Amino acid sequence: MCAQLLDGSVLNDSKASPNTGCKVFALDIGGSLAKLAYERTFRYTCSVPCHMNKPLSDNGSPPFAFYDYCEQENEGRRVCLVKFETRRIEECLDFICTNILRDDQSEGADQQTTSNVRQVNVKVTGGGAYRFRELIESKVGIEFDKEDEMECLICGCVFMLRNIPDELFFYDKHCTPAHVFVSSGFLDTFPFLLVNIGSGVSILKVDSPTSYCRVGGSSIGGGTFWGIGSLLSGGKYSFDELLELADAGDHRKVDMLVRDIYGGDYTTLGLPGDVIASSFGLAARSPDQPRCLADMVKSLLITVSNNIGQLACMYAKQHNLTRVLFGGFFIRGHGLTMSVITYAVNFWSAGKQRALFLRHEGYLGAVGAFVKAMNDSSNGDSKTIWTENYVSVSKSAVCSQRSSSGSDEDREALDNTLPAVSSSSRSLSLVPATDTSNVLDNLGQATFFLSDSDKLCTAIRPAPRVRRSSSIKRIPMDTNYLELDRVLSFSLEPFPLLEAPTHYVPDTWDLTQDGEARAYWLSCLEGGVERHRLKAEESQVGTMPDASERSRQYAERYCSYLHELGQNPSCSGVLTVRCLLSAQQHFLREFGFGDAFATQKKLENRSALLAFPARLQYLSGLAWEERQLMLIRGLLAGNLFDWGAAEVVKFFSEAPTDKLGVPLLGATLAQIPPRPWLIDDYDEWVEAIRPDRRAYRCVLIFCDNSGPDVILGVLPFAMEFLSRGTKVILAANSGPAINDVTFQELEILLRLIASHEPIVSEALSRGRLLVAENGQSSPCLDLRLTASTLVQLIKREQVDLVVIEGMGRAVHTNLHARFRVDCLKVAVIKNAWLARRLGGKLYSVVFKFQAASLLSKDVSREQTPTTITENTRIEI
Known part of the structure; x- marks a missing residue:
């Protein structure tokens, strides 16, 4: 059920x-x-x-x-x-x-x-x-x-727009897949025209969640299509079956086109010959000619959809609205319906408006x-x-959940009585429709004809339907x-320091439209499932006897989900690396693995704590200029400790280790290439932090991995700011994701370090070193959804520098994000395919420093130097 x-x-x-x-x-x-x-x-x-x-x-x-x-x-x-x-x-x-x-x-x-x-x-x-x-x-x-x-x-x-970032989309039949998602509706929602298509149509102008009015409507809606379709078919088919019939029909055998009247284009009025001049008009010319039911149903669907699109466009013009949202179960993610409505809105608005749909x-x-x-x-x-x-x-779950909509007999009838239509039918050319050349493969050759006696012939009953498609955009949402x-x-809530929140798009690449990247990342994620399964089992093998079985179930279900996305990339909204990794954590949680990498994180944190004093001693002996470079190289080397990257895991299996079996930081330091890097703003960065410049008020650092990353890389980097009087906020994940550090773990680690390190102890006690949760449970970072507690902290402490660390947070997401304050993005490309696509090679470095725009920059920071000189050393 x-x-x-x-x-x-x-x-x-x-x-x-x-x-x-x-x-x-x-x-x-x-x-x-x-x-x-x-x-x-x-x-x-x-x-x-x-x-x-x-x-x-x-x-x-x-x-x-x-x-x-x-x-x-x-x-x-x-x-x-x-x-x-x-x-x-x-x-x-x-x-x-x-x-x-x-x-x-x-x-x-x-x-x-x-x-x-x-x-x-x-x-x-x-x-x-x-x-x-x-x-x-x-x-x-x-x-x-x-x-x-x-x-x-x-x-x-409003609830759906504010809770599902990928709820809103355009439908473009020329794209593959045809769903083009719009992220701006998540933050920039009002005003809009809402066209709700149920049995009838209601059209509402919406200015805010509490300010709206009904501006019009129509009695010609979903009930009209279903009712007339039922009359045409003798009441044998459900709404969804009628939609499938429409997909396979050819409306040109029923509708009268411009060329049927003029013999071609009507050039005086600029009307192409394949524009519909009269819906069902061609049928009147030869009333005794047998008609195919699918052709009639397709004409009916186009008639209803085109009428709704035209009405919506007229009301939008009347109220000066450019966003027109269509809702109601009439649409049902059906490609032909959305395509006709899209065309109608575009045609009647002369391209000034676009139809938007809700998933x-x-x-x-x-x-x-x-x-x-x-x-x-x-x-x-x-x-x-x-x-x-x-x-x-996911498809395997949904298939088992549809039974409540009808009885077993009804579902059997649905499988066995769908009318079949000749595959020679073609879709209309001007009014967009999905390509019917690859309609349901086993519909057969049966046709429905109107006759003088019973008006409807009986169809050949095909075998139960199995939907196959050679084109991913044919698969309905x-x-x-x-x-x-x-x-x-x-x-x-949204991150408060984004330069243009309503234009912010977290993801660097849209796999929905990028077929090559989609194929690679789906294969890459599937290839890493066994590694994650073993870590998940390892995390509970001593406490839960069914851990092995649940880990296998996780692997099977997540792989199945990846296969579904390969066939229908838009089935869960926009497809990105962020979404794939978030889904991975979701599946792990659903199968009872609260933190699959807990054992690995604990081991690496313990190793890094033991190595921390020696790392600080080494850095404290360096002059200012050299220390800055070594701090950044340490930050990069620590970032290699990423169990989500297959190439790194392979490297770790061969690298020298400490007595706990954890690879040495020196081994990862050797993998960091010399400058110049793939993206190299290091010189600009050093100029911005020189001692003769005013120190930042407060720096916010989005942390990445546990162990050497956060302890040997991020913390010494943060302590450099503390030594200049800058406050530091370390933001970590609210929930586990691979081996990323969580804010709860970070709090404990800092308290452990503070018991041996006076600088950290004093910074914590005086509120100059703060830990906050970022609101995420993913290796990536979506700044549309930031923990409100962190937002309040950012505003209170007047953060003027944002540091984003790691490939997931600074490359897969936020590579192009701009902020109202200075921003530093630091990452090592730990995937050879991605490195090549960016023009580099494995372990290439992204070091991207962006100063705030002149309109929002705090120029006073540049005018007041501190007492620190280039020869000042950190006292550790």
């Missing part, structure tokens, strides 16, 4: 915690579909660092305190979204009784106890809130609040009603971010099921 979680996941029903608070769900019941949004809680494991009770001793060295990890169960919240046909509303209500209202603490209970019923908060919107009120109250046994349909629509639209357009009303229910239950937070659950929306998770206990 749709609410079931994945077999083998630690988040299955048996481990879902009872929802002891208010149970929340919402329904949006339209004329054709009922959409349900409900919340569930779940348990997930997290590895938390903690102090060891007994100090460690290493081969006669004095004992020193260290830390270990403990597995901690946390509670997360999940919003599940699923649809039902309105004519089967009782199945929806049965689903609610079984999956939402059942008392989790009493198995086999047929009904909820009275005490629990009082804890249910239900919102219902849409026409069904009135039509089915008595049925809902009698069958479910609860009372509900009716919510305004338009208000819920707007609320849900989850059909759930806006249900989500809006759910948000209102959450707010009433005090479960809402205006800055809380819900993230899309990659596991639940599946929006039937969606889950959103909240596992973070804090709010997120």
Whole structure:
């Protein structure tokens, strides 16, 4: 059933915690579909660092305190979204009784106890809130609040735009794939025109979450297409089957084109010959000629879609709006529908407007009603971010979740009765449509003809359908099921120092459109799955007996997900390296691995702590000029300790190690090439930090890896700033990702170091060295989603230098990001393919220093020198 979680996941029903608070769900019941949004809680494991009770001793060295990890169960919240046909509303209500209202603490209970019923908060919107009120109250046994349909629509639209960065996209049939995602809608949302296409059409002008008005609408909508399509087909086919028929049809055999009237183009008015002059007009010329059902359904879909696009364009012009968003389950991610609407908006606006679509357009009303229910239950937070659950929306999960939309008999009929159409049909030329040359391979040659007797012939019944496609853009975007998770206990907001937040794009490369890069990175990530699986198993092998089995399940499911992306790159939004790595961490968490690299991180942190005093002693003996270069080379050498890079892991297997088996920093230092580097702004950097220049007020450093990276590379670099009176904020991940350091680990490590290092101890005690979580659980850095606590700290301390370290944070993401303050991006390219694409080779260095623009730069920093001279040494 749709609410079931994945077999083998630690988040299955048996481990879902009872929802002891208010149970929340919402329904949006339209004329054709009922959409349900409900919340569930779940348990997930997290590895938390903690102090060891007994100090460690290493081969006669004095004992020193260290830390270990403990597995901690946390509670997360999940919003599940699923649809039902309105004519089967009782199945929806049965689903609610079984999956939402059942008392989790009493198995086999047929009904909820009275005490629990009082804890249910239900919102219902849409026409069904009135039509089915008595049925809902009698069958479910609860009372509900009716919510305004338009208000819920707007609320849900804003919620989706603000929580799913890749929710908004253009549809361009000339691109491969055709979905072109728009990141600006995440931060720059208003104003816009929202065209909601359900059974009918409602058109709303939206100025803010609370300021909107309905400016128009139409009775010709999704219900029109479904209704007339049902009449044409004798009521044998569902909405989705009619869409598949339309894909295979040729509207030119039914519609009257300009050339059918003029014999060619109408050049006087500038109308090409293949423009539709009259929908269904050609059929009137030869009413006795047999017609193919697919041709008629395609003409019908174009007629309805073109009409909606034209209306939307007219209302947008009337209200001076350039952004037109289309929502409603009529669209369903269907290429032909979006292509026709896109063409209509572009044609009638003379190219001044573009149609925008929402990935989850059909759930806006249900989500809006759910948000209102959450707010009433005090479960809402205006800055809380819900993230899309990659596991639940993967194809293998979705296939097992569709059963609630119909019975077994219905699904069998769907497989066996889809009408087949001749593959010789071609799509229209001017009104865009997806290429029909590779329609469903096994549709066969059956046709539907209108006759004088029964108006509809019986089709040959093909074998069950298997969708195959040679073109990735032919695969539709599946929006039937969606889950959103909240596992973070804090709010997120945009990074405050971005130069142009609404134009910020975190990712350097879009793999959705870059076929060569997509093929490489999908293969690269799949090649590293076994390495991650072994580390995940290693992290729990001594504490959880099923770790090996769960690690295999993780590997199988993540590989399957990568294969899906190879076939349909846009199925989860924009495809980037960041998204692939985030999904990897998501799959690990779903299968119960809170921190797959915990054991490796602990080993490397211990090694780096032992080497830290000698590293400081070496740096303190250098003159200022030489020390700056050695600090940067140490930063780069430490950054090589990255277990996400296959080439580095291979190098580590052959490199000299210390007594703990960890590669020596000297070995990685030898891999750092001499200057000039691939991107080399070192000279500009040195000029900016010379002692005769005013020191920075506060530097924010986004840290990368654990062990030698953060302890032997980042910390000495930070201490150089401390010696000049600059405050330092070390920002680390909120959650684990490969072997990246988390802020909890960093806090413990700094306290351990402070017990032996006076400079660190004093900086911590005086608030000059600060640790903050960045709000991320990824090897990359998306500055649209920064922890609010870090944002507040940045503003309070008046940060005037941002340092971003590591390939994931400074190359895969943010390579082109610009800031209102000075910024330094430092990374080693640890992937040979990527290095070649950038014009370098393995271990090439990116050292990119960007001064703030003149409009935002603090010029006073340049005018006041400090008392430090070039011969000043760090006292360590």
